Amino acid sequence: MVNSGGWLEWEAEQARDWISRPQAGDDKYSRGVLGVRTGSKDYPGAAVLGADAAVRTGLGMVRYLGPRRAANLVLQRRPEVVTVPGRVQAWLLGSGINAATRTDAVSTALAEALAEGLPTVLDAGALDLVARAIGPTVITPHAGELATMLANEAKPGSASQIAANAGEWAIRAARLFDVTVLLKGAVTHIASPSGARLTVSTGPAWLATAGSGDVLGGILGALLATHSDQLETDAAALAPLAATAVLLHADAAILASAGGPIAALDIADAVPLAVAALLEHGIDPGQRTTG
Structure with missing residues (x-):
């Protein structure tokens, strides 16, 4: 469905084409390896949430x-995660990191990851x-984070201004930074420099909970890793992949909630069911709600 302003509401029929199904001859490398530099001394849980969600979305390996503390917590939750350097096909960077307090070593590590030129999710402290x-x-700010990014630009905007006209600001940011923008909100807007305009508005209000964005980052990182070959030659694939991640995130929340409150790990736990439902028959649209 195309909304006013040319925005396309992303739905299951489109999203299922952007889920990578493993084939009989696949191994953990051909299924995608996601590198993750997230979490900090103050917010180690972000690393757990993102890694857990990525593993559950369906890829070969999370690195x-x-x-150290965050790595230990990740391994306690997901012992299959690898915690030594090596080959990756996409990056998830910044969740649970504070740009104002990160160390020089962390800044250098983030910059080195970006310099590899791989498909990347930039969140929070990156x-x-x-x-x-x-x-x-793909950058994944909420309105307040985008306001900070734009503070020194010719046309800054406050968080309230951005939230009130999210679509226009997402388009502006995509053009200014030359990246795909996933602007989180009650309605999430995805805009690309090439002109893609996608929205997802199916998530329950219960999604507004601590760590939910970290889970979304993990889902999106996994989708980039599983489509890394395509993204080498087709950057336009970023927008539908980002919208698919948002839809999976919303569907997982619907399944986890069943009408009641949820925590971020509940959303991650439900991701495999959301993927299966999307691939096999889709979640009943009657279950989708913004309330």
Whole structure:
């Protein structure tokens, strides 16, 4: 469905084509390896949430490279995660990191990851490094974070102004930073420099909970890793992949909630069911709600 302003509401019929099904001859590398640099001393849980969600979305390997405490917590939750450097096909960077307090070592590690030119999700404490992104990149700010990114630009906007006209600001940011923008909100807007305009508005209000965005980052990172070959030659694939991640996130929340409250790990736990429902028959649209 096309909304006013030319925005396309992303639905299951389109999203299922962007889920990668493993084939009989696949191995963990051909199924996609996601590198993750997230979490911090203050927010180690973000690393757990993103890694857990990525594993559950369906890829071959998650390689977590972050603070020792966060790495230990990730391994306690997901012992299959690898915590030594090596080959990756996409990056998830910044969740649970504070740009104002991150160390020089962390900044250098984030910059080195960006310099590889791989498909990348930039979140939270790595958003200020968007100018260093040389590969296919999706940024995932909420209105307040986008306001911070735009503070020194010719036309800054406050968080309230951005939230009130999210679509226009998403388009502006995509053009300004030359990346795909996933602007989180009650209605999530995805805009690309090439002109893609997608919305997802199916998530329950219960999604507004601590760590929910970290789960979304993990889902999106996994989708980029499983489509890394395509993204090498087709950066336009970023927008539908981002919209599919948002839809899976919303569907997982619907399944986890069943009408009641949820926590971020509940959403991650329900991701495999959301993927299966999307691939096999789709979730009943009557279950989708913004309330």
